[in-house]
Amino acid sequence: MNKNLKQNIAFAAFxxxxxxxxxxLFWILGFIIYNGIGVISWEFLTTAPSEGMTAGGIFPAIVxxxxxxxxxxxxxxxxxxxxxxxxxxxxxxGWVVRFIRIMTNNLGSIPSIVFGLFGMALxxxxxxxxxxxxxxxxxxxxxxxxxxxRTTEEALKAIPDSYRTGSLxxxxxxxxxxxxxxxxxxxxxxxxxxxxxxxxxxGETAPILFTVAAYFLPKLPNSIFDQVxxxxxxxxxxxxxxxxxxxxxxxxxxxxLVLIAIVLFxxxxxxxxxxxxxxxxxxx
Numbered sequence: 001m002n003k004n005l006k007q008n009i010a011f012a013a014f015x016x017x018x019x020x021x022x023x024x025l026f027w028i029l030g031f032i033i034y035n036g037i038g039v040i041s042w043e044f045l046t047t048a049p050s051e052g053m054t055a056g057g058i059f060p061a062i063v064x065x066x067x068x069x070x071x072x073x074x075x076x077x078x079x080x081x082x083x084x085x086x087x088x089x090x091x092x093x094g095w096v097v098r099f100i101r102i103m104t105n106n107l108g109s110i111p112s113i114v115f116g117l118f119g120m121a122l123x124x125x126x127x128x129x130x131x132x133x134x135x136x137x138x139x140x141x142x143x144x145x146x147x148x149x150r151t152t153e154e155a156l157k158a159i160p161d162s163y164r165t166g167s168l169x170x171x172x173x174x175x176x177x178x179x180x181x182x183x184x185x186x187x188x189x190x191x192x193x194x195x196x197x198x199x200x201x202x203g204e205t206a207p208i209l210f211t212v213a214a215y216f217l218p219k220l221p222n223s224i225f226d227q228v229x230x231x232x233x234x235x236x237x238x239x240x241x242x243x244x245x246x247x248x249x250x251x252x253x254x255x256x257l258v259l260i261a262i263v264l265f266x267x268x269x270x271x272x273x274x275x276x277x278x279x280x281x282x283x284x
Contacts, residue, residue, distance in 0.1 A: 032256050039254030048218030053238050054247040056218070058255055063220055064133075064228030065202060065262070068212065071137025071224070072144060072201050077194055079141075080148030087149075088156040089178055101153075108146030113206040115143045120210035134224040136212025143207055144197035151193025155186040188277040195270035199263045205232040231259045 047057035091097045119139030129135040159182050167177040183190075205213075213233035221228050235255045238248040 029260070032253060032260060035250070036253035036255075036257030039250045040257060044254060045258070049216065049234075049251075050218065052244065053216060053234075053251070054244050055251075058229075058231065058234060058251070058258065060218055060220060061229040061231045061234040061255070062258065064213075064230045065232075065259075067133050067221065067228055068136050068140055068208065068230060069198055069201050071133055072140035073194065073198060075137055075141035076145045076148055076197065080145050081152050081190065084149050084152035084156060085178060085183075088153050089174070089182070104146045104149055108150065111206070112143060112204055113209075115139055116207040116210045118142070119207060124211055130225065131212055131214075131227045132225040133212055133221060133228055136208045136228075136230075137224075139207045139211045140201045140204065143204065144200055147197045147200070148193055151196070152186070152190050155189030155193070156182060158189065159185050188274045191277060192270045192274045195266050195273065199266040199270075202263050202266065203232055203259060205236050208233055231255055231262070235259065 044057040045062065046059050048060050049058065050056035087097050087100065116139060119135060119142070123129045123135035123138050124131060127135075129138075163181055163185065164177055167181045168174070172180070208230050212227060213230045214227040215237055217227055217229050235252055238255070239245070239252045
């Protein structure tokens, strides 16, 4: 068998596998859209659940999910970006940094249920936050911190050293070089990592199970120390242990569709922002 024939067979296999994966994805999306689109209405999106979550809407769960997204981003993004800047721009490549990178990668592969138990032990019980938005946000922030650190560090590594040496040669300090040259160029990839982490936060159930999510709480939070409903946990409850699973099944499909729409919106936003800031960097 000559090498061209081998190459064609390999490419054909890749295309088939790609089509199979895309087909499975579209089948899942189509199934959820088909079953959930009939439930989506203005009332469904803007009212609280009622009658044991077999009627009404999911507005408190949407608000709770957005609160957790904002809270986790406020906590994780500055820490993650500054940690990546320190490791890539200041700390060199010694054994300590290599050890931190290994531990960061390991932290990113830990099951999310472990983060939930850790968050309950530290934030809920030890720090006395109770089941609250702040406890859930801190737990989710820890969950996505490795992702933000790694994506930011890779974005910084992608900037050629010639930009750093050129800026330093012109008399700029290292801090000025990072702030005015390196960060603006790396920002498109940094913001992409951030938005992808938001997508993960939106869909996580295990970390909020022990730290913030309420089974049924048809009201909006008044402070960061209040419990909230959240879309992933709300979907889990009405699909597995609700008061009437069959009656609430359409609501489950509608909740899943809203959750997927939020994650899809975040991914599209990441793509748009990356292209926008990428063009801006090239223009400057």
